[in-house]
Amino acid sequence: MPTDASVKKTSRKGPSRSEESRSAILEATRAELAESGWRTFSVDAVAKRASASKQTIYRWWPSIGAMCVDAALALVPDSPDGGRDPQERIATLIVPLEAAARTGNGHAVLRGALMAAADDQHAGEAWRAWMSRDIRQPMRMVLAELAAKRVIRRDFDLDEVIEQLLGPLWHRICVIRGPVKEGYSVQQARYALRVYSTI
Structure with missing residues (x-):
């Protein structure tokens, strides 16, 4: 009882x-x-x-x-299902960051967190661990698979492509100090596929 x-x-x-x-x-x-x-x-x-x-x-x-x-x-949502379309699969890994940056003052919050990560050891470790787990590793797997299927070329460094995909987002948040424009993720995915296309 x-x-x-x-x-x-x-x-x-x-x-x-x-x-x-x-x-x-x-x-x-x-x-x-x-x-x-x-x-x-x-x-x-x-x-x-x-x-x-x-x-x-x-x-x-x-x-x-x-x-x-x-x-x-905590502002960054989980990535949605990317389906099978190459452009969509790449975009869905960036969409959560775009969504967070476009929600209210999300761009200012992310900017502050990035600066904290640059200044503080614990913050930097937490940020890098999240980036590696939720963005870099999944993106490397998608890009490697697309290269193996000859959707894109294989003569490039995967990490450099990831930097090219995310670089404008960090520039917008930290330097321009403004929200990310709508459709950023799709635009970047489309650009990457065009640049690294096998055709």
Whole structure:
């Protein structure tokens, strides 16, 4: 027979307080990045916005930069199914970044996270791990498969192609300091297929 304590434990619905607090901190981090950027980022402002203590923030993240990267990456949705069309398969791996950059102040949040990744070791490791797992490795597999099927040539460096696909996006976010235009992913995929076509 269950005890009163077990009934209370199993009957609770919704996220735990720690999950709610973490979500509030990440949301406050995004707001602070959008308003102040990385260079003048304020942990005090985040704690105040999220109604959380700085001790909690420092306990949950190895650095403030890592928290900024986590907050930005939470904006990036999963890649949709790319189907079988070569252009669509390439584009779908870039679409999540385009979507994040085009959502509200997403471009400013991503810019702040990129700057944090450049300045902070923990942030840089988190950003590179995400890029490798979610974009670079899947893109390498798609490009290698297309080359094996002779849809595109094989006389090129896969990593260089990936840099060409993503470079304009980072330039737009970090240098132009504006949102990414609609259709960026499809345009870049179309361009890559045209440049590296076997025809």
